[in-house]
Amino acid sequence: MKIKKEKVGQTFHATRSKMNHLVQAYREAPWRTQRKWIVLFLLGTVSVGMITGIYLDVTSRAALAGREVQVLEAEIADNQRENADLETKLAESLSTSKMLERADAMGFVPATPEDVDFMVIPGYFPPQPAAMASSDVSGHSPALDPRFTQSLFGWFDQQLQNAAAH
Amino acid sequence: MRQQFQWRSLLLSGIFGIVSVAIIFQMIRIQTSPQAVSLRDQGDMYLGEYQTIYPPRGEIFDRKGHLLAGNQTVYEVGVNLGELRNPQTIALALNVSLGMDAAQIITALTKAPANQSYVYLKDYVPADKAAELENLKSQFAAQNTGGENAPSLAGLTFKPHLARSYPENDLASNVLGFVSREDRGYYGVEEKYNDLLAGTPKLVWIPSDPNLAEQMPEVPGGSSLILTIDREIQATIENILDSTLVSSGAVNGTIVVMDPKTGEILAMTSSPRLNLNEFWKFNDTYPNGAEFNRAISTQYEPGSVFKVMTMASALDTGTVAPTTTFFDPGYYEIGGAYIHNWDGGAWGEQDMVGCLQHSLNVCLSWVADQEGNNNFYSYMQRFGLGHPTGIDLAGEASGRLKLPGDDDWYQVDLGTNSFGQGVAVTPIQMVMAASAVANDGRMVVPHVVKSIITNGRQYNTPTQIAGTPISAQTARTLSEMLAQSLERGEGVVKVPGYRLVGKTGTAQIPGPGGYLDNVTNASFVGWGPINNPQFLVYIWLEKPQSSSWASQVAAPVFQRIVERLVVLMDIPPDSMRQVVAGQ
Numbered sequence: 001m002k003i004k005k006e007k008v009g010q011t012f013h014a015t016r017s018k019m020n021h022l023v024q025a026y027r028e029a030p031w032r033t034q035r036k037w038i039v040l041f042l043l044g045t046v047s048v049g050m051i052t053g054i055y056l057d058v059t060s061r062a063a064l065a066g067r068e069v070q071v072l073e074a075e076i077a078d079n080q081r082e083n084a085d086l087e088t089k090l091a092e093s094l095s096t097s098k099m100l101e102r103a104d105a106m107g108f109v110p111a112t113p114e115d116v117d118f119m120v121i122p123g124y125f126p127p128q129p130a131a132m133a134s135s136d137v138s139g140h141s142p143a144l145d146p147r148f149t150q151s152l153f154g155w156f157d158q159q160l161q162n163a164a165a166h
Numbered sequence: 167m168r169q170q171f172q173w174r175s176l177l178l179s180g181i182f183g184i185v186s187v188a189i190i191f192q193m194i195r196i197q198t199s200p201q202a203v204s205l206r207d208q209g210d211m212y213l214g215e216y217q218t219i220y221p222p223r224g225e226i227f228d229r230k231g232h233l234l235a236g237n238q239t240v241y242e243v244g245v246n247l248g249e250l251r252n253p254q255t256i257a258l259a260l261n262v263s264l265g266m267d268a269a270q271i272i273t274a275l276t277k278a279p280a281n282q283s284y285v286y287l288k289d290y291v292p293a294d295k296a297a298e299l300e301n302l303k304s305q306f307a308a309q310n311t312g313g314e315n316a317p318s319l320a321g322l323t324f325k326p327h328l329a330r331s332y333p334e335n336d337l338a339s340n341v342l343g344f345v346s347r348e349d350r351g352y353y354g355v356e357e358k359y360n361d362l363l364a365g366t367p368k369l370v371w372i373p374s375d376p377n378l379a380e381q382m383p384e385v386p387g388g389s390s391l392i393l394t395i396d397r398e399i400q401a402t403i404e405n406i407l408d409s410t411l412v413s414s415g416a417v418n419g420t421i422v423v424m425d426p427k428t429g430e431i432l433a434m435t436s437s438p439r440l441n442l443n444e445f446w447k448f449n450d451t452y453p454n455g456a457e458f459n460r461a462i463s464t465q466y467e468p469g470s471v472f473k474v475m476t477m478a479s480a481l482d483t484g485t486v487a488p489t490t491t492f493f494d495p496g497y498y499e500i501g502g503a504y505i506h507n508w509d510g511g512a513w514g515e516q517d518m519v520g521c522l523q524h525s526l527n528v529c530l531s532w533v534a535d536q537e538g539n540n541n542f543y544s545y546m547q548r549f550g551l552g553h554p555t556g557i558d559l560a561g562e563a564s565g566r567l568k569l570p571g572d573d574d575w576y577q578v579d580l581g582t583n584s585f586g587q588g589v590a591v592t593p594i595q596m597v598m599a600a601s602a603v604a605n606d607g608r609m610v611v612p613h614v615v616k617s618i619i620t621n622g623r624q625y626n627t628p629t630q631i632a633g634t635p636i637s638a639q640t641a642r643t644l645s646e647m648l649a650q651s652l653e654r655g656e657g658v659v660k661v662p663g664y665r666l667v668g669k670t671g672t673a674q675i676p677g678p679g680g681y682l683d684n685v686t687n688a689s690f691v692g693w694g695p696i697n698n699p700q701f702l703v704y705i706w707l708e709k710p711q712s713s714s715w716a717s718q719v720a721a722p723v724f725q726r727i728v729e730r731l732v733v734l735m736d737i738p739p740d741s742m743r744q745v746v747a748g749q
Contacts, residue, residue, distance in 0.1 A: 066378070073382050077326075084222060084237040084328055085293070091233035091333035096401040111733050113663060118738040120746055126736060129616060130231030130392055133624035 208281065214373035221365035222328050224388035226342065226355060228397040229430075229616055235342055235356070235442075237328040241296040242289040245275055247282065250321035255306070259319060263299055264288055284323075290347060296324045332442040338400050340459040341393070341434050341614055343560065344445040352445075353458045355391060355614060357560035362618065363388045389620035394430035394613065399423060402730045403433045406723060411437055414719045415711025416688075420460045420593050421723070423731070426601040426693055426702040428629045429610030431557075436460035462562045465590040466706070469673025469716070470508075470525045471691045472586030475599055476534055477522060478644050479545030482636040485537045488518050488647050498528040498535075501577030505531040508672065523651035525670065527585040534584035539570045542580060548635035549599040550609065555632070557594055557612045566590040586673055596691060597704045598632065603645060604667070604693040604702050606638040649696050658721040659692070661728045663739030667699075668692030668724060670716035675709070685709045688716035690724045695740055701731050
């Protein structure tokens, strides 16, 4: 019974060894090696193609964006010039000489002191000089914000004074 | 068999290897050859260009926000040689449209250096002319049959940019100054504030390759200015000056209107004026550049208007009082010379109001002599005479006040200086000095810029007090004396409802060999209303022909100006103001 078991084991090992040889032979078959290289080559080609495609896509998008920036900047410059032109044309249309001509044509004459009657209107404030800037009108010359010039001690002192005031 | 193929493959490999090495060698040789360097340089020319971005020049407004100096689009015309097809057509079109020399254009286009891609032809072409040419270019392009000699403006380019523009033409030109083609301000505010108005240009690389395009750097525009000038008052005094020059026959004239409390110049003009949009006519208009604004840059002997300062100093030192009397015998000896009155007459006993009313040189010489050299000249210096006022306009002259100790000063100068001879002043110096009398002794520095707008913020310029040469009491006393002398006079200045202060000045004009005959400078300084002065007016007419006397040519001008000022400035009559003040 023991002998029979040994024979079966030897047969199994022999078969297994044979199978291994076949697999090895299959793996090292020339056509299989060639196909492997072809696949690797194709993989590389596809990768390079993909990278190239992505690069071209990004580059073209950047080029389009750059061109758009250039066009927008040109438009901004055009608008600034047009704005200046319109402002000047408006000022020309409302210039003193033109207004005088129009007033003359409409039959107006310059008022004399005798033509003017003054009335006292409570709460009336005469027209103020022009304020052209959108921000607050400052009575000081251009200067740095105090935060940029204030010393640490100065700031601390101010904080203490503010706290005391409150 | 195998060996046979082996040597063949070796041979082929060798050949291919040698060819490859040769190709690589040739590539390197080409890349490093002088021609390659030249080609690379040529290529670099098309990579992009450095452009200086000039920020738009700041605008200038009057005190009510009316635009006095702005910007408008003009074009630089040039030719891209790469697109050029027919130089003759371009030359002909520019000759007809812009008046350029056709032969010069053809030479410039056909004989341009080989490496040049663009030829500049003309700048500052107005927008309408550029549009006309562009339209013509489009028409030729549409009709182009492709023939070699077919008319074509291909290659003609128009580069837009902003240039200075003055919508009011010559209004306030003496104050504004102008901007040259190099974008530099000359005279007036444009020169004084040139750096502020022009902003800071930036050199920027503009790539042709859109891949390299980046956002343009922020180039902040120049600061804008709001002037103290009131456009309506300015136009009024210019009209009055123009008509006065015609009626009086004066060679030139100057008028300044200032707020005596703040030093704000409300209007300033002198003749001639220049259309600032045609600044290239400057040399024809002003053979001598100092005449651009006579109010600040031309000095002259003012004559009797100077007596205001003499009397102010005498009152302030207590040398005289309004009631002090002086017997005028018709002459006064000082420094070995005799001073006479304007009419050569003797006016007998006069109080100080009478001396001012009749503008007696003899009396004022006596007053100055009583005051003494030290006091008199000390006060004249305190009034700022002999020094620039510091007005914020370019080209101010300092005048000349001779002082004791100077090589050319003599004792007689005290006498002549007292009535405005032998002293050189500018109208603006007289305005500043007179402001001390009109403003309770406080003398203000005249200025024309009210606010500076920069980075969206408006900064107002504060009033500057130049000093207090006389006391408030002296100022009020002298104002009253001058008002009385004006009222007691021949009534040449009367604006019903308003009490005014004023003094005439008729001065001989010095020449190479002494004073000239039959020509004078007629001046007038005045302000009002007396109890709350809101305007101070100075008038100077040079060599008037209709009359030599300021009382006849300059004083009526003051009256005309005041009649308009009280309306334009909404100044109620004295009686109404007293009612309002009493409420």
